[in-house]
Amino acid sequence: MNDLMKRTKFIFFGLLPKLPRKHSVAIVVSTLMLAWLISLESTKDHLVVDKQTDIDAVITAKTNLISDQVTDLAEQGETASFKVSSEPEYQHAEVVISVGDTLSAIFERLNVSQHTLYEILSADESILALETLKPNNVLIFKYLTKNHELQELELFVHAGHRIIYRRAGDGGIEYETVIQDGEWRTRLVSGEVKGSFYLSAQKAGLTEADAAVVTNIFKEQINFTRALRRGDKFQIIKNEQFVDGNPTGQAHIVSARFQQKTHEYTAFLFNDGRFYDKQGHSLTRAFRRLPLQKSYRVSSHFNPKRKHPVTGRIRPHNGIDFATPIGTKVISTGDGVVTRIGNHKFAGKYIDIKHSSRYKTRYLHLHKINVHKGQSIKRGQIIALSGNTGRSTGPHLHFELHINGRPVDPLKAKIPLTRSLTKSDKTAFLKLVSVRTNMLDSLLDPEINKAHETILAD
Ligand SMILES: [Zn+2]
Structure with missing residues (x-):
């Protein structure tokens, strides 16, 4: 018995006209997908049938995949769940993230290649949205029915915040952030x-x-x-x-x-x-405009249409790069709280700081991080030493300023600089x-x- 599958919660639905976006614990499958999933050795002893919601069969169990991806132990999400449905041209699969899930395991379970995952992570480099999936975030996969090729992956953070990774005309993956203020x-x-x-x-x-x-x-x-x-x-x-x-x-x-x-x-x-x-x-x-104690040459400006220096693909440059030697002190531009630190394949060692409901800053490719997640930070506090970690063409500090969830040019943005x-x-x-x-x-x-x-x- 495949233990992993045994501990995964599945609910099978018939065809649905439109996927509900609720965090229901479910898998919606077409007859074809049903056959595929059953081949994954799900158990029958957990079978439950719910006539009201037109559920064909429900197979439940818990997942407990070991991973560093989902570490936020929000109480809500202890159980991974999938929804899969199809329309003639496309098939959809909806995955509700639970504690311990990893992207690569999810991709594998849905039979999407690790190469596609790599392409998506590469597109995600400028936003790192997939870097810290939280329980109850939802991933919606959309493939072409004829060859199972992934066309779109939507990360549903909440109804007001979605990110869509899409296969572009030239075959590469692009992303779009959809923010709905409601x-x-x-x-x-x-x-x-x-x-x-x-x-x-x-x-x-x-x-x-x-x-x-x-x-x-x-x-x-x-x-x-x-x-x-x-x-x-x-x-x-x-x-x-x-x-x-x-x-x-x-x-x-x-x-x-x-x-x-x-x-x-x-x-x-x-x-x-x-x-x-x-x-x-x-x-x-008041804020500081820049996170450095002296001025350094700007090696790359904020540019929503930049060509990536390594891959040659159009990738927004959501921040500004300073040509800082490794070991240069990096300071927080405002009071705030560290919401995330990490070491990403492309972004290197990084820090996210939330300053208020409106402002957030990010610091990438660091050499050494001096703060921890959840730490309260004062404006001007040394938070890290700059470096050359991740996918980087040379030592530099990449700095981002986000206002209301969107990256802006730190050199030009209107920010409160006086008291x-x-x-x-x-x-x-x-x-x-x-x-x-x-x-x-x-x-x-x-x-x-x-x-x-x-x-x-x-
Ligand atoms: Zn940069």
């Missing part, structure tokens, strides 16, 4: 400090991540372990993303207020991605403060001080 709904949360803020926040309905964001916003103002007292009040405004009416799981804290007997602390997110108190004083340090707001921005900001303060105050009204959701234009 609708952001406002949620108001209030609570009282009892014990730690972390626990109180979660009791009030915030997630752990929300609590971490709030702590981070006020890190210069509030000593969370000492300054907060039992009975201190807090009110939070949070925006949650919905695409086609479904929550994507993405959320941003947009305002927060702590009320003590004699003090009040406020934070309001402005359209430049930073938090300010109600008077308009920035709560975060204070301009006069016209301040007018707009104070207007926003007044609207959001009313919302925060509404949470203090005992009549409506319950878990309630309001849909409001931000």
Whole structure:
């Protein structure tokens, strides 16, 4: 018995007109694919039949593939699942990622060549989206029925964020990032400090991540372990993303207020991605434009249409390259948190830093990484030494700046480089403060001080 297959969860459906994008645990197969999968020695002792959803047969088991690909142990995903369906010209296979899955194992199971995987990973070099698959991410394979040749691979991160790798006219693989902003709904949360803020926040309905964001916003103002007292009040405004009416799981804290007997602390997110108190004083340090302590020659500029120097194929250059000797100190351009570090075949040793809901930076081809995932970083902090790792034509630092999920030219992008707001921005900001303060105050009204959701234009 093939142990691997035995521990894989399969649900077989008949033909479906359109694949549902939900994270259901399922495989949809045509009769042909059904035959193919059964040949993979699935067990019959796990057979379940569900008439309501037109399921032909369900064969379940757990996967526990050992891998370094999916290490994010989100509770949701313990079980890999596949969906396969076909239309006359194309066949589709949908794979829900689970802990321990590797791309190469998934490709092998779906009978897609490792060469195709290599081509896709090569296209992914500029975004590294496939580098850290998370449980419940979905991969949708689309092949030509006649020869099983892969035409498209879609990485479904969530309804608001998809990446499509596509076979181009010249036979190579290109990618497209599809970002759908959908609708952001406002949620108001209030609570009282009892014990730690972390626990109180979660009791009030915030997630752990929300609590971490709030702590981070006020890190210069509030000593969370000492300054907060039992009975201190807090009110939070949070925006949650919905695409086609479904929550994507993405959320941003947009305002927060702590009320003590004699003090009040406020934070309001402005359209430049930073938090300010109600008077308009920035709560975060201004950005630096570049991640180096002195200036170095630019060896390659930001260029969405660049030809790759090694492969000769059109590959967007999503960052800027500096001709830094190996061992040059690399510094973070802003306060933030390390969201990812890794060693990629093409990108080499790399670091991703999230600065706010709006800004993210990346540092590639490093020699030595001085930080760890989850670490809080200050602007100007030395995070690495530059190097020549991965697919690289010589020692250099590749630096990227992303705004709202899209790479931009770090030399030209509009970023908040000073601490204070301009006069016209301040007018707009104070207007926003007044609207959001009313919302925060509404949470203090005992009549409506319950878990309630309001849909409001931000
Ligand atoms: Zn580069």
